[in-house]
Amino acid sequence: MIEEKETIESEVDKEEVRSASHVMQSLVKAIKAFKIYLPNNPLHRKFFEQLKETLKAHLDEFGDMELEVDQFDIKLDGVPVYQNPETKESLAFKLNSDGIISLTFSEGIDESEISSFLEIVGKERPYETDDDIVTQLWTENLSHISYVVSEDTDEEFDGNSIGTGRESSQKQKEDIKSVYKGMPEAPPPPSPMTVPQHILSLSNDELGWLKRMKEFEQTRKPIDDVISIVTAILSSMQDIPMFRDFLEETITLVINLIKSGEVTCSLELIHFITSLEKNENMTAEHRKLLFEAKSKLFAEDMISALEKIVDHTDKIEPKQLKVIILMFGKEAVRPIINLLGVTSKKEMRKTIIEGLVEIAKDRPEEFIPCLKDDRWYLVRNAVLILRLIGKPVAAQEMRRLTSHKDPRVRKELLLYLHSISDETSMETTLRMLSDENGDLRKRALKVLTTFKYQPTLKKISAIVQSEEFEEKELVERQLFIEALGELGNEEALPILSDMLMTKYWLNKPREKEVVSLAIAGLRKIDPELAIKTLSDAKGSKRGEIAELLEWAIKGIAGKNK
C-alpha cells in the first residue's frame, strides 16, 4: 500500500516536472520571439500565446511554480527543467548572473505580467546601463512573479565593519560616568514638549500642497531643470576655467539632446548660447570662448546628430531644422550638404534646400563637388540650389550633366540653364537638343527659342534634315520646325520650301503632315516671305493640300493686316 502511494507521488512529480519543462521551452521560445519580432508580428503573438497557455495549464494543475535558478540550470524540486551551458543564450545564466536564485510564477498571473517579464528578461542591456533584471523586476513590481536574490555577495559586506573608530567599551563606561559628575541627587524634572504638537501636524492646506507638489514632480521634466541649471550657471559664471568647462559640456549636451530627439530643448540651449555674448556679464575672454564654442557646436557632430533624427524619426519639425541650419551659417555649407545627401524625406530635403539657399548665396562654388556625386538626388538638389541662388557657376560640370544618367537631373539642369540664360548656359542647353528624352529636348528647344540663341539654327537644321527626325513625335517635330522658322527666318526657307514641294505619291496623308509642319514653320518667319513661299507651292498642289495652303495664306495675311 505504502509502495503504491510512493509510486503515485513520484508519477505526480514526474508529471509536474514534465509540465514545467514544457513551460520553460515555451518561455525560451517566447523570449526569442520578443527579441526578434515586432509586437504586431504573428509569430510574436503565437509564441506569447503558447507560453500563456502552458503556464496557465501548469499553474492550474500544480499551483505556484517555484524554480531554483543555478548558473546554467533551472530546477523544479531539484530536477532540471531547463539546461543551457551557452553563456550567451542561457536564460539560467542570465538570471543567475544578476543574482536571482529562485523564481516563482504564481496562480492568477495575467498577460501584462508575462509580457513585462519577457520584456525584462529578453532585453539585451549594454554594460553601461543602470538597470539589470533585478532592478527592473523590482521597478515593475509584478504581483505574480516573485524572485529571490542571492545574498552571497553580502558576505563581503560585514555590517560590523561600518563605524570604524569606535571607542573601547571601557572608555565608553567612563564617558557615561562622566555625565553624572556633579549631577544633583534629586530626580530631574520631565522636560516640557520640545515642539508643540500642532506645529508638526499637517494642515489640510499643507496636505493639498504636498499632493500638488507630488503631482508636479511626476509631470516635471527633469530636462527643463537641467537646462535651467546650465543656463543659470553659464550666465553667471565669472570663473573662466569653470565657464569653459561648462560651455564644453553644454555643447555636448546640445548634441546629445538632438540625438535623443529633444530638439525643442536643444534649440533653447542653442539660442541661449548664441545670445549669451550679448549678456553684460560676459568679458572679452568669455566672448572669445563663446565664439570658439559656436564653431564647435555647428560642426560635424551636430550634423551626425541631426542625421540620426531627421530621416528616421518625427522628433524634429521642418521649421526647427531650418532654424538650426540658419544658425549653422555659411561656414557649415558642406556638412549641411552632406545632411541633405543622407536625407530622403521630401519635406526635410525641401527645408534643408531652403536653408542652404539662404546660407550659401555668397558661395555657390561649395556645391560644385556635389555635381559629381553618385547620388542622383543630391546632384539634382545641388542644381536646384544653384538655380535658386541664381548665379552662374561651374559651366564645365554643368555641361557634363547634360549626359547625366538620370532624366530628373537633366530636367533640373534645364531649369537652371533657363534661369541663368547666359551665353554659356545656352551653349549647354543646345547640347540637350540631342537628349534621349523627348520632353527634355522639347524643353531645351523652348528655352533656346525663347532666348533666340542663334547657334541653335544650325543644330536644328541638321536635326530636321536627319533621317531620325521622321521618327520623332509630331508635336516635337512641329516644335523643331517652328523653332527653325523663328530663329532662321529667311535662312529657313530652303528647308521649309523643300518640305512644301516634296511629293509623296503613294502616301497622301504623309504629304499633308509634312506640308502642315512646313506651314507651322512659315508662320514664324516674315509674313510676306511666307505668303510668297506658300503661294509658289500652292500651284503644284491639288485638292485637300491646296486648300490647306490657301487657308494658311489667308491666315498669315489676315494676321499681317
Add this chain to the structure above:
Amino acid sequence: MSDQTTNLQAEALFAKLGKNLIYNLFVLLKTVKNYDYGHSALNAPISRMLSTIEELKEKKEESSLNLKGGYLFIGEQRLKPDKSGVEPFNFIMSEMKRYFIGSINFLDGVKESDIGKFACIFGEIEPIPSPRTVQLFQEKMKGMHITGITIEEFSEKKGQGDDVAEEDNKEKAKKLYAKTLHAVSEVMSDVKVGQSLKLRKSKRVIQGMIDQLLTAESNLIGLTTIRCHDEYTYHHSVNVCILSLAIGQRIGLDKSTLCDLGLASLFHDIGKSDIPLNILNKPTPFTEDEWTIMKTHPLHGVKALMRLKGLDMLNARIMTGAFEHHINLNHSGYPKVAYKRDLSLFGRIIAIADCYDGVTSSRVYSRSPQTPDKALRFMMERKGTIYDPVLMKLFINSVGVYPIGSLVLLTSKEMAVVMESNPAPDRWNSPLVKIISDAAGNEIDGDTVDLSDEGEERKISKTIDPEEHKIDISRYFM
C-alpha cells in the same frame, strides 16, 4: 493524536490561511490600482479574499491582520513569509504603514462589496503615515457603508517575538549600510578618474534600502548616527540618502520615484570628488578662499554628471539634487547663480537631510556637531526661508521630536538612547528608548522601553550632548 499535535496542525493551517489572506489582499490591492470598483477584473480577487476570510473564521474566531514590530500577525499568530512570498508580505506591511493602519479586522458578515470598497479606498487617500490618514480612511469606510471591516491605528508597540525580528532587521540594515557605503565610494572614485558613471550597483542597494525602510525604518535611521571621520563624505552621503528616503516615504512617493530620490541623495555631494582632499578633510577652520572652493562642489557635481553620464531622467534628477541642495528655499544659498526655478521636490528633501546630518555629525570644517534636537530646532527656525516648511514637519515626523540617536536623561536618572520615534503625535515626546546606564551612571545593556506605555512613569528630562562627553551612540544601533 495528542492535543499538542492537534494544536500544531491547527496553527499550521491557520498560518497557511493567513498567508493566503496576505497574498489575496496583495493581489487585490495591486489589481485595484488599474481597475475601478465594480470592474469585473476585481471579482476574482475579491471572491478569493472572501473565501479565505470565511475559512479563517471557521477555524478561529479572530480574523484580524495586525502589523506589529515589523511583522504581520493573524490575530496573535506571527506569519512568516515563504521564500517566494516575501514580496506580498513587504507590500502589505508597507501599505499598512503608509496609511498608518495597525490592524484590519474582518467582522462576521463581511461581504464582497465591503472588501471591494475597502480596497478602493487605498487609491483615494494620500498615503501619509499619520493618525489623520487613518481617521480619513475610517471616515471613508463609514461613508461607503462598509460594515464588515474595521481598521485600527498603527502603533509601534513591541510584541512577542519582535526581538528576533529586530535583530534580523538590524543585521540587514547594517549590511545594507555597508553595501551602500561601498557603492558610493566606488562611484566617487570613478568620478575622480573621469570614468563614466555606472549606477547599477547603487540602484540595487537603494532598492534594498527602500524595501528595508518600508518595513523597519528606525534601524536604518539609527545607523545614520555612525560617525566616521576618515570617510566622512561617504558616510554622510549614505546618511543623507537614508534620511531623504524616510521623508520621501512619508510623502508617499511611489517605489520607482523613491529609488530615484535615493540615488539623487546618495550622490548629492558627487562634486566633492573635485575638491582637493587637503581642503575637504581640513581639521582646522577654512580660510575664505577655501570656503569659496568648498562652495563650488554643487557646480562640480553638475559638471561631473554632465560629463560622465548620458542625460536621462535619472541623471537629470541626480543633477538637480546635486545642484540645488545648498541653494535654499529662498535662493539665498550657493552656488550664487541666476537660477530662476523653484526648488524641485528632490532638492528640498535633500537640503533638509543634508543639513540635519551635517549639523549633527560634522567634525570636518571644524564644526562641533549639534545634538539631534538642537539640530532640529536650528532647522525649524529656518523653515520657510531656508527649508521647506511642510517637508520639515514630515522630517520631524520621521526622526521624531527627540530624533533617533538622541542621548537623553530620564526622570529616573537613567540615561537612554532614542531608538524609534513614536508615530502618534500625542506621544511624540515619549519615544522608544534603550537604557544605557543606571541611575548611578553605570553602563548597562538595558531594555528598550516604550515611554508611552501605560504605567510607564519614566519621562525624558533632557537631552545630553554625546559629543561633549565623547559617548558613542552608534554602537546601540549596531
